[in-house]
Each structure stands twice: as structure tokens, then as C-alpha cells.
Amino acid sequence: MGLLDGRFALVTGASRGIGRAIATLFAREGARVALTARDAGLLRRVEQSLAGEGHCVVPADLSSRSQIDGLAERVIRASEGSIDIVVNNASILGPRRLLSECSVEEFHDTLTVNLLAIFHLTSQLIPSLSASGNGSIINVTSTVGREARAEWGPYAVSKFGVEALTQTWAIELQPSGIRVNAVNPGGTRTQMRAEAVPDEDPSTLPAPDAIAPIFLWLASDLSRDVNGQSLDAREWSWPGESAT
Numbered sequence: 501m502g503l504l505d506g507r508f509a510l511v512t513g514a515s516r517g518i519g520r521a522i523a524t525l526f527a528r529e530g531a532r533v534a535l536t537a538r539d540a541g542l543l544r545r546v547e548q549s550l551a552g553e554g555h556c557v558v559p560a561d562l563s564s565r566s567q568i569d570g571l572a573e574r575v576i577r578a579s580e581g582s583i584d585i586v587v588n589n590a591s592i593l594g595p596r597r598l599l600s601e602c603s604v605e606e607f608h609d610t611l612t613v614n615l616l617a618i619f620h621l622t623s624q625l626i627p628s629l630s631a632s633g634n635g636s637i638i639n640v641t642s643t644v645g646r647e648a649r650a651e652w653g654p655y656a657v658s659k660f661g662v663e664a665l666t667q668t669w670a671i672e673l674q675p676s677g678i679r680v681n682a683v684n685p686g687g688t689r690t691q692m693r694a695e696a697v698p699d700e701d702p703s704t705l706p707a708p709d710a711i712a713p714i715f716l717w718l719a720s721d722l723s724r725d726v727n728g729q730s731l732d733a734r735e736w737s738w739p740g741e742s743a744t
Contacts, residue, residue, distance in 0.1 A: 504526055508584050509534070513591065568621050583631075615661040626673065634724060641683065681729045684731070685733045689705040718731075
């Protein structure tokens with residue numbers, strides 16, 4: 501028996517990195533997983549590598565409202581109207597320079613994918629999450645979404661928004677049986693991290709699969725009393741174990 505047997509999960513940004521690691525672990529624990537990202541070819545490779553059956557690939561560009569609408573419709577249909585888990589992992593880095601040097605277009609594009617897309621997509625899935633009876637929404641945040649740093653500009657602002665969205669939804673959706681939490685992966689060995697901090701030695705960072713277990717815990721019944729929290733993956737350990 502897996503921790504997610506019989507559950508249906510949507511993971512955004514599932515073609516690589518943290519999203520792929522989450523989808524892989526969820527499938528291993530018995531969930532049917534809907535995978536979304538822009539690159540259909542990469543998503544197909546992930547789907548083929550997953551344990552179990554009943555997974556689906558729904559390519560979508562989260563900067564497009566119409567594609568988000570199509571994604572939501574297909575995921576609801578694939579889940580037969582009951583979605584148990586949504587992991588809002590997809591994001592873009594945006595410009596790494598002073599905020600005063602960023603254009604309105606760059607600011608808008610970053611917030612569109614990192615914040616507005618989460619609101620737009622998840623809002624459409626809330627009725628199906630309510631039907632689950634124990635829905636779990638997990639938003640991926642960032643250290644710079646809690647304490648601003650120079651030259652992280654639009655990305656930091658978008659992640660501050662994710663924190664606020666998480667807290668607000670946690671309060672408002674609790675009566676519907678939906679839990680909403682956020683996870684800060686911290687520095688992780690991903691393509692985005694390499695782009696953000698090019699001088700960093702990636703061998704000093706944990707791989708995505710090393711930080712995926714906190715997402716499994718938040719998706720499972722083991723955390724059904726946890727709501728409105730923003731947790732650090734690199735400081736977390738299974739209850740009863742010491743953090744490494």
C-alpha cells in the first residue's frame with residue numbers, strides 16, 4: 501500500500517527538476533499523475549518512466565490564459581471530477597538584475613507565470629479538490645519570497661505573492677476540506693538554480709529527489725492537520741526522524 505493509493509495529482513513544471521522528482525515519487529506511492537509543462541516531448545519521457553498506470557500528459561504554457569483553461573478542463577476530465585493533490589511547481593526565473601532596471605514587460609511576464617497562473621489554474625480546480633474530501637494544494641515558494649534580496653526583483657515579488665496566496669487560501673478553503681501549504685525547496689541542483697547562481701558548485705546542493713519527500717508528506721493523510729504552513733524542504737524530516 502502506497503501513501504497515495506487511489507489519489508489523483510496534478511504536478512506543474514513536471515518535465516524536469518523538482519517537478520519531475522515529485523511526480524516520480526507520487527506515482528511510486530500509488531497516485532495517478534497529470535503532468536504539465538511546455539515541452540510535450542520531455543513530458544512523454546517522464547510519463548514513460550513513472551510506476552503504475554493511469555497517468556496523463558497535458559502540455560500547456562502557463563503564460564497563456566486559454567491554455568490554462570484547456571489544462572484545467574482536461575485534468576478535471578481525467579480525474580473524473582475529483583482531484584486530490586495539486587502541486588504548483590512551475591515558475592520562471594525572470595531577470596536577475598536591479599528592479600529599477602527591469603522592464604514592465606519582464607515584471608509582468610514573471611508574475612504571470614509564477615503567481616497569476618497559480619491563481620487562475622487552481623481556482624478552476626477548487627470544486628474538484630472539494631469533491632476529494634481531503635484535497636491538498638502545495639505551492640512552491642522561495643527563500644526570496646520571505647526576505648527580499650537585491651537583484652532577484654520580479655521573481656522575489658512573485659514568490660512573496662505565492663506566500664500570501666497560500667495563507668489566504670488556507671483560511672478560506674479549510675471549510676471545504678482543502679489544505680493549502682507552501683514549500684521552499686532551498687538551493688537545489690536544478691537548471692533554474694544554475695541559471696540563477698552560475699558560480700555555485702552544483703555538487704554542494706541536494707538533488708531534486710532528495711527534497712521531494714516533503715511534498716509526499718503534505719499530499720498524504722499523514723499531514724491532514726497541517727494547513728497554512730510555509731515549510732523549508734532542506735530543514736524538514738519525516739516526523740520522528742532527525743533532519744539531516
